[in-house]
Amino acid sequence: MAKQFYAKRDLQFQLYEMLHAEQLTKLAYFKDHSRESFDMVIDAAGQIADSLLKPLLTEMDRNEPQLVNGTIQIHPGMQAIIKRFGDDGWINAGFSYDEGGQQIPQTVMNAATFIFQAANYSSSVFPFLTAGAANLLRSFGSQDLINTFTPNMYAGVWQGTMALTEPDAGSSLSDITTAAEATDTEGTYKIKGQKIYISAGDHDCCENVVHLMLAKIKGAPLGAKGISLFVVPKKRLTTNGLQPNDVLTAGVYHKMGYKGAPIAHLMVGSNDDCEGYLVGQPNKGLNYMFQMMNEARVGVGMNAAAIGTAAYYASLEYARERPQGRPINEKDPTKPQTHIIRHADVKRMLLFQKSVVEGSLSLLLYCSKLSDVAHAGSDNQKAEASLLLDLLTPVAKSYPSEMCCLTTSAAVQILGGAGYTTDFPVEQFYREARIHPIHEGTTGIHGLDLLGRKVMMKNGEALALLSNAIVQTIGEAQQIEKTRPLALQLETALDDLGKTTKHLLTLASQDTEVFLSDATLYLEFFGLVTIGWQWLSMALVAQRNLADATSQADIYFYNGKLATARYYFEYELVKVASLSARLTSTDTVTIDMDANWF
C-alpha cells in the first residue's frame, strides 16, 4: 500500500503562498482565526485521515454495503469515523458560533476535506453529505425545523442526504413526480414517490437519516417551477420517540467503485404514512437546492482531484522503487536496471498527473476562497466573488472530474500489469474516479450551464471579470524571463477562447441547438485555459519564492512547480488548437446524424 496520498507542502503552498489565506482573518467573520488555527485544522485532518480513514480504504472497497432486513449494512468501521467527525465538530465547523460552529473559512475546510477524500473517498462522504443537508436546512428552514433536526446532524448521530433523482428524472429534474399533499398540520405534508441513487440514503451507523427531498405539492405549476423542498426523515420524532416514517429502502446499488458508500433506492410513502416538512416557501425547492448544489459541485471537483492525488503518489512511489530497463543510451546488459522514474515516458505520465491534480487543487481552493469572500466580504467583494464563483463552478466541477479519470489511468499504466491487479490501490482509484463526471450534474449538463447560462449572465460580466484576472496574471508573468513564454502562450489561448466564445454567441441567436451542440468541448477548452492560468500563477509564485528558498526541499519543490507548468503548457494547453478548430467549424454532424444511422 502506498504511503503518501497527499502533499502537505503543496497545501501550504496553495493556502499561504498562492491564496494568502491568512488575509481572510481580516474579515470580521473570520477574525478569531490565524494561520496557526488554520494549520491546526489541516494537521487534525491529517491525523484522522492517517489513523482512521486510510486503513479502511481497501477493506471498504472489498466489503460492499448490503441490504439486510430492510436496512443497509455498511462497513462497521464507519461507526467510529462518523462519531469522530461529529465529536470533533467537523460537520458544522464552517457554521457560525450561534449554530455551534467555529466559523472556519471554506478555504481551510476544503483543504482539510481534501485530505479525507484522498485517504478514503467513500468514508469521506458521510459527514459532508450531512453538512450539506444541514446547510440547506439552516439556510432556508424554519427555526423549528432547524432546532428539531440540526443538533443531531451536527453531532453525527443523524445522517443527512440530498434526495433529488428519481427513476424518470435524473438530468431532467423538472420531471420528478414525488408528490406532497398538505395535511391539517401547517408545514406538514404526506410524501409519496421513489428516489434513486441517494448517497448515504440509508445505513446502520446512524440512528436516523434526514433526507432533504425534492417533491411537487399537488396542484403546483408544471416543471421546475413547481418543485418544493422537504425534510423527510427516515424516522420521525413522536411523543414516543423515533418512529418509522414510511421511508423504505428498496435496494442498495452495487457499483464499479466508490463501493464503501451506500447508494440507496428509497420507496417513500408506499403505505401513505410518510411525513415531510416543507423547507422555506412552496415551489422554491429547486432554487434552494441549487444554491447548495454549487458548493457540492466544488466538492465533487475536490473529490476527483483528491483521488487523482492519491493515485499520483501511489504511482510516484512505485516509479521510484521499481527497477526496469536501462537508460535509453545504455545498451550494456551487465549494468543494473534503472528505476523507471528515470524514463522520459514515465516522467511524462507523472507530470501529466501532477499538472492535473495540482492545477485542479489550485482552482478549487481559489473557488473556495471566492466562496468565503462571497459569504463574509464587503458588499462589493461579495458581488464580484459570487459572480466569478458562479462562472467557475462548472469548470471546477468538470475539469478535475474528467481529467482525473485520465490521470488515474496514467497511474495504472505506470504500474503496468501490477497496476491492473488488486495488489495495488491504483485500480481502485481508477474505478472510483469514474463516478465524478456523472454525479452532481454530468459533464454534458455543466457544458450547457457554462455556455448556455454562465458565459452570458449579466451581459458577460462574469466572463469579463475572469478575463481581467487572467490578463493581470499574464501581465505579471511577462515581466519575468522564465515565465514570459508561458504568458505569451496563455495570452494566445485566451484570445482564442474569446474568439471562439464570440463565434458561438453569434450562433446563439440563430439556432440554439447548433449553439449548444458542442458545449462539452467548450467546457473542455475553458477548463484548459483556466487551469493554464492557475499554472501560470503557480509558476510566478514559485519563481519568486525560489529566489529566497534556502532548504533543499523548497528548492526541489519550486523547481517541480516550474517544470510542471512547462509540462502543462507544452502538452496540455496546446490542445486548445484542436478544440477551437472544431468549435469554429460549420459542420453540424452531431445534429445531422440520424438515430437510424447508428
Add this chain to the structure above:
Amino acid sequence: MAKQFYAKRDLQFQLYEMLHAEQLTKLAYFKDHSRESFDMVIDAAGQIADSLLKPLLTEMDRNEPQLVNGTIQIHPGMQAIIKRFGDDGWINAGFSYDEGGQQIPQTVMNAATFIFQAANYSSSVFPFLTAGAANLLRSFGSQDLINTFTPNMYAGVWQGTMALTEPDAGSSLSDITTAAEATDTEGTYKIKGQKIYISAGDHDCCENVVHLMLAKIKGAPLGAKGISLFVVPKKRLTTNGLQPNDVLTAGVYHKMGYKGAPIAHLMVGSNDDCEGYLVGQPNKGLNYMFQMMNEARVGVGMNAAAIGTAAYYASLEYARERPQGRPINEKDPTKPQTHIIRHADVKRMLLFQKSVVEGSLSLLLYCSKLSDVAHAGSDNQKAEASLLLDLLTPVAKSYPSEMCCLTTSAAVQILGGAGYTTDFPVEQFYREARIHPIHEGTTGIHGLDLLGRKVMMKNGEALALLSNAIVQTIGEAQQIEKTRPLALQLETALDDLGKTTKHLLTLASQDTEVFLSDATLYLEFFGLVTIGWQWLSMALVAQRNLADATSQADIYFYNGKLATARYYFEYELVKVASLSARLTSTDTVTIDMDANWF
C-alpha cells in the same frame, strides 16, 4: 443486459466491400474457400458467441478464479466452451490441412474471433492462447515436439500459454533469470525460475497446461541474445502417463477486470524436477517469440475493439430507450420527454465510439489480410505485406487499446448513474478495456518500437509503402465531391506527420533520449492519421455503394458510415494539430524533470 454486441453488417462491409476477402481464394493456399465458406465461419462464431459465451459474461466477472489446493478453479462453464472450441476445430482452423487445419484465412478467423471477444472477452482468450502457443511450436519446434504436444492442444484438451514475464522482467524481457540447464537427454533441460502474469497459466478445465516459456541456458550470452524458448508442460508425459513436472501455481492474480481468465504466478522447478524441451535453436527464443507476438498484438487490438464494440451497442441500446429531457428548443414541460439519442451531446458520444471501434476494426482486418498475403501471396506480395504489417502492428495494437478505454468511458457516461452500477454491462467493459494498453507490450513500448525501429527500418521503405497507399486513397477521394474535403484534410495531416517524422529523425542522430522521449505521442499521431485513412476509405466505399443501395437498412448503414467519417475528421483527426505542435517543440521538460522535483 444489452442484446446486440457486434454488427454482422459491419463485418460484411469490412470483409467484402472494403477488403474483398473473397479474392484471397485466388491464392493457392486458400483455393478451397469461397465467400460462402467464409460466411459459414462467421455465422458459426455468432452462434457459439450467442449460445455459450455471452450468457457467461457477467457470471464470469462475478465469480473470479480461485487457487484451491494448488490448482486454479475457473468458472465451470468454461469446460464446455473449451471443449466446443476444440471439437469444432477453432484452435487450428487457420493451420494447413497437413496439420489437421482448414487453411482458413486470418482475415476470416479474426473477424470470427472478434465476435467471441465482443461476447465475452475472458472466455475468448483460452482457445486463442492455445492457438498462439501451438503456432510457435509448429513453426519452430521439432517434429517430435509437434507430435507430442499439438494434437491435444488442437483438441482443446491441453491449454497453451506464452510464459515470458518474471518479477524483475516485464517490459525489459532481456533481464529474465529463469535458468535452463542441459541434461543427458538432448533437447531436454532442467528449468528453474518464476513466471508471473501468465494468462490461462493454470486451470481446472484442461488436462494439462503447455507453457511456451523463455529461459536462459546456463552460459548463454547476456541480455536478449541469450534467451531460448522451451516447451514446459505442467505435467510431463511419462511411460506412466501424465506426471507432475514441478510447475507449481503459487498464486492467481485478482484484477480490476478480465476476471474470468486465470492469470497465474508460477514457480518452475522449485524442487529441481522441471523438464523443459528446447524449441528450435538455443538463444533464438526472443526472435521466435516476437514473430508470434506480432500476431498476438493484432489480437490484442482486436480484443480492445471488440470490448469497445460491445460497449458501443450497449450504450446505443440505452440511448434509444431512455427518455430524459426535451429537445433543446422545447421548453414546454407538458410535452413528453425525448429519448436521449436525440440530444446532440449523446450522439457525439455515440459517434465517438462508432468512429473508434469501426475505424479500429477496419485497420485490424486490413492487417489480418496483410498477414494472409504475407503467408500465402507471391514472393513480391509477401515482402510488401510483411513490411506494411510490421510497421502497422504497433498502431493496430495501441490505437484500439488506448482509445477503447475512452470509448467504454463514453458508454458509461451515456448511461449516467446507471452506467456506474453493476446493473448494466458497461462498467465491466470499462474495467476490461483497461488491460489492453498494458499487455503484449505497453503503449510506451510500442511507441518506441514504431519510432525507434519501424519507421526507419529498411531505410523507411515501410513508411513509404504506407504513405503511398494513403496518398492513393486521398487521390481517389478527391475525385468525389462528398469525400473531397476529408481527402484534403487527410492530405494535410499526412504532410504534417511526414514533417514531424523528419524533424524527429534529425534528432535521432543527435540525442537518442530526446528523439524518443515523446514516442508515445508520435504513436498517437500516427494512429490518428492511419485511422483517418481507414475512415476515408470507408467513406469512399460507402459513397459508391450508397448509389446502388436499395434496402432502407443499407441506405441507413452507408449514411451512418459517411456521417461517422465526418465526425472522425471534425473531432478526432483535428487533434494532430496539438500533437505536431508538441512533437516539434524544443522544450525537453520530461527529460529535464529531476526525480527529486516530483
